[in-house]
Amino acid sequence: MMAIFEKLTFYWTYPFVRYALIVGVLIALCSSLLGVTLVLKRFSFIGDGLSHVAFGGMSIAAVIGMTEDMPLTLGVTVVCAILLLRTGQNTKIKGDAAIAMLSVGSLAFGYLLMNLFSTSSNLSGDVCSTLFGSTSILTLTRGEVRLCAALSVVVVIVFVLFYNKIFAVTFDESFAKATGVRAERYNLLIAVVIAVIIVLAMNLVGSLLISALIIFPALSAMRLCKSFLSVTVFSAVVSVLCAAVGILISILAGTPVGSTIVAVQIVVFGLCSLISAIFGGMNK
Numbered sequence: 001m002m003a004i005f006e007k008l009t010f011y012w013t014y015p016f017v018r019y020a021l022i023v024g025v026l027i028a029l030c031s032s033l034l035g036v037t038l039v040l041k042r043f044s045f046i047g048d049g050l051s052h053v054a055f056g057g058m059s060i061a062a063v064i065g066m067t068e069d070m071p072l073t074l075g076v077t078v079v080c081a082i083l084l085l086r087t088g089q090n091t092k093i094k095g096d097a098a099i100a101m102l103s104v105g106s107l108a109f110g111y112l113l114m115n116l117f118s119t120s121s122n123l124s125g126d127v128c129s130t131l132f133g134s135t136s137i138l139t140l141t142r143g144e145v146r147l148c149a150a151l152s153v154v155v156v157i158v159f160v161l162f163y164n165k166i167f168a169v170t171f172d173e174s175f176a177k178a179t180g181v182r183a184e185r186y187n188l189l190i191a192v193v194i195a196v197i198i199v200l201a202m203n204l205v206g207s208l209l210i211s212a213l214i215i216f217p218a219l220s221a222m223r224l225c226k227s228f229l230s231v232t233v234f235s236a237v238v239s240v241l242c243a244a245v246g247i248l249i250s251i252l253a254g255t256p257v258g259s260t261i262v263a264v265q266i267v268v269f270g271l272c273s274l275i276s277a278i279f280g281g282m283n284k
Contacts, residue, residue: 004252011251019140020247024261026152028243030197031213032235033159036228037170037190039218044211046084046191049099050198051210052107053080058202059110063117070147074199080106081191148200155193162186167228209258213239216265223269223276242268 011017038044057076061069084098140148159166168176169186177183194214201210217239221231246261253260 007252008248015142016140017251019142019145020251020257021244023140023145023148024243024247024257025240026149027197027201028213028217028239028261029236030152030155031201031210032217032239033156033232034190034194034197035214035218035239036221036232036235037166038194038214039222040170040228044215045099046081047194047198047214048211049084049103050077050081050195051202052103052110053077054199054202056106056110056113059113063113070199073202074196077195077199078192081195082188084191151196151200155196158189158193162189166190170228209262212262212265213243216262216269217242220265220269220272223272238265238268238272 038047054073054077057073058069060076061072066072080102084102165176165181165186168179168181169183169190173183173187197214198210201213217235218231220238221235225231225234242264243261246264247257249255249264250257250260
């Protein structure tokens with residue numbers, strides 16, 4: 001145990017380890033806040049669909065030679081999130097089908113572009129690291145950390161400022177509309193924020209595992225807590241701890257960062273389910 005502590009202390013002296021932990025914790029926090037809302041609204045799959053859209057955006061950026069792909073990826077993902085929300089219920093192709101079509105279409109289109117136009121000598125490695133995450137979280141620059149921190153702060157501020165409206169839209173959208181809440185506007189806000197979180201999380205866990213950051217903390221919290229506020233707070237705590245532990249384990253053991261974080265989240269979900277089965281959950 002002492003040897004592990006000394007090894008962690010040694011790694012902490014390197015900036016890339018500190019940057020990875022800061023970014024990982026911030027992304028995990030943002031993901032957990034909106035994850036509760038998405039799970040309760042049965043929009044969990046939208047995270048998976050938009051993450052594949054982000055992969056397509058990254059592929060386009062790579063093909064046209066953009067050194068910084070975040071602006072393009074973020075723009076494409078936000079536009080698709082808005083289109084899904086605004087047109088998903090007003091067309092012949094309803095919400096879940098539209099998400100599925102966009103998901104597989106973007107994934108196929110992105111991979112096709114990378115095969116046809118990529119100049120990389122290790123295409124399979126690039127695609128694998130984009131889909132499942134890689135050590136890119138350990139190679140972040142100070143500028144990327146600042147950008148991630150700024151966007152994360154914006155997400156948290158938006159959630160705190162509009163907490164009551166998000167709460168109302170989450171539980172009873174029809175009643176919220178009847179009381180004068182502009183539900184469409186807040187659904188749009190949720191979609192845009194989720195798109196930002198997904199683009200931020202690409203470097204951490206890859207496009208295929210992003211949904212885990214959104215879903216697992218919320219489901220773990222729902223096993224033990226009953227009120228919306230307690231579920232949200234517990235989900236945030238679980239998500240941050242899992243991200244920190246997963247990153248540290250990946251550094252020590254040399255395992256993929258994204259997969260390690262998700263594995264830790266699965267273990268925590270199992271523990272929460274076991275505790276819930278034994279004790280019946282906590283009171284509000």
